[in-house]
Amino acid sequence: MSELAIAPPRSVRAPDFEGPMIRCDGVTKTFEEGRLRALDGVDLIVEPGEFVAVVGPSGCGKSTLLNLMAALDQPDDGTIRVAGHDLGHPPDLDHFRAVDVGLVFQLDNLLPSLTAVENVEVPLFTTERSRRRRRRRALDLLDFVGIADRADARPPQLSGGERQRVAIARALANEPPLLLADEPTGRLDSATSARVLDLLESLQRERDVTLVVVTHDPDVAERARRVLHMLDGRIERDVRDP
Amino acid sequence: MTFIGLVGKNLLRQRVRSVLTLVGIAIAITTVVALGVVTTGMKSTADDFVTSGGADFLVAQEGAADLSFSTLPEDIVTEIAAQPDVASVRGALLHVTTAGSNPFFFLSGVEHEALASQELDLVAGRLLEDDDERGVLLGEKAADDLSATVGSTVEIGDASWIVIGVYRSEGLWEASGGIAGLADLQEVAQKPDTVTIAFVTVTPGASPTVVADRIEQAVPAVVTIADADEYSKVDQGFVLVDAANVAISLLAVVIGGIGVMNTMIMSVFERTREIGILRAVGWTGRRVMRMVLLESLLLCIAAAVVGALVGVAVTRLVLLAPAVQGFLDLAYTPDIFVRAVVVALIVGLVGASYPAWRATRLSPMEALRYE
16 A cells, blocks of 8 residues: 555635544434434544444444444434534535545445446535646555556446445545545455455555444454444444454 | 547448438438528518509508408508608509419509519510500510410410510519509409509608608508518418428427437447446446437438438429419528538437436446346
8 A cells, every 4th residue: 555645625724623523422313204213312532542342232323323423414303512512503515525534335326337446536526626636546445545547437347345445535535534444344355355454454554534434344343443232223342442 | 539539430320220210310300491491582572562663561450360461451552652761662453363374473463654663584575554454464484484485365363465575583483473454453353443462662762660650650450561570460470480480390300319318228228238348347327428418410311311301302303383383482501501510410410318417327347147
């Protein structure tokens, strides 16, 4: 894995907040008109640079918590602050999603008609006007995640591990301080999973990115410095240095 | 990758659907262009007719349903000539009949003396004289069509005429028609002592508009026509064609708009999850809307280009029909193509407005959950 040769877009500001990267206070989220309580008064603080795994049985609220942190959804009650932003009173949620948080999904969620490098360019449309600089940074990011030679391949032509690496490169495009990953190894074989985890871990360690990973995979939980065990919409146990 | 490149890739993903939509809009644009070319050509031909022989305007019967139905007493020519600032008046009896392959052969009957002031560009033979019986002058195009030369006999309508001369004219109706003596044509058309219209030339320095107004006031039951736009005074044909043109343009917008809307709704619906991804990586609703609108506009502009080219080709093909050649001239003016592009842009905007709005209303979470 090489270092990024090109700086992030100039419009991306450096984190200028103090305090925790994530702070949840009494976060509640229900679905089906209140009949299904996905999160039930979650309190949580994640400091900058932490590697946190969120584990628990299906339906315990892990992904819902992650989606709220990414400002993809809004809580019914409680407050969430991420990278200094109160997500309940957003000045600009689109900008927040573009530069403050990077998302990696279980399904890689790449745009199938675009090549790998074009997929990585997509978030840069919001921050970098120069087409050449967008392309240059996207290529560097692909090099960074180790698949520069697959830049012109479309998602159907890539293996599962390669697609997930493209997704990670895309999540890093605007150099966000927080990376949120929802089952990033969920559909990968063990060897590929290990390589993707190596990449995420090195990102957290070397680039001081805060990493929150929702997972069923015990290997992921083993590597994390902190593991949150969730059950029925609550954090049942918060284990540091497991 | 540029934004427009991304838009293009989106269109190319569903090639068949994009092409079918393009064809649908292109047909509508072809209709708009073809009608525009024909209408403008007709007006141009009518303008040439009004000012033929150096006339400033023509006089016709007020309230006539059609110019060819106008009937004026022959002595009205003298009455008009007596008006101030009138240099010359040429009464003409118009008789539309068949000749050769031309089903709209314009034969006009004028006094022999008036022909001299008409400054005809004779290419063969001579002008008509009083002792010519059933003599006719043919336009060059008509002479070609009838394979006629000076001295030959031609059948025009039910009557035989002797060709006295052949003239050249820029006006299509004149070039593909003929000129006969007024008395001869009155006899053939069975319209004694009448003319259809009178061509008026004003004295140098006088205003044709002022003279025309004065004639309308001084001479009862007549109207003056200075250009094609004033034809509606005696002929609703142009008004109808203009109205049909506008109606078809509107219809093109509605039908094309529905087609584009169908395509764009399908496209946005199919890409719901992808739109969720775009929103999740920070694209604003406005940027997504711009993408959808641009896809639609790109499709419609391509359709406008194809439609305009086909429109030009179709109108040229129509001109190959002998029945049309002597009657219709085509005019490819820039405003026709501007209108085609405007119609295409309106179709694109109208068709994409709802899908684009829907795309912006999708919450990232809902869109990502979409299967």
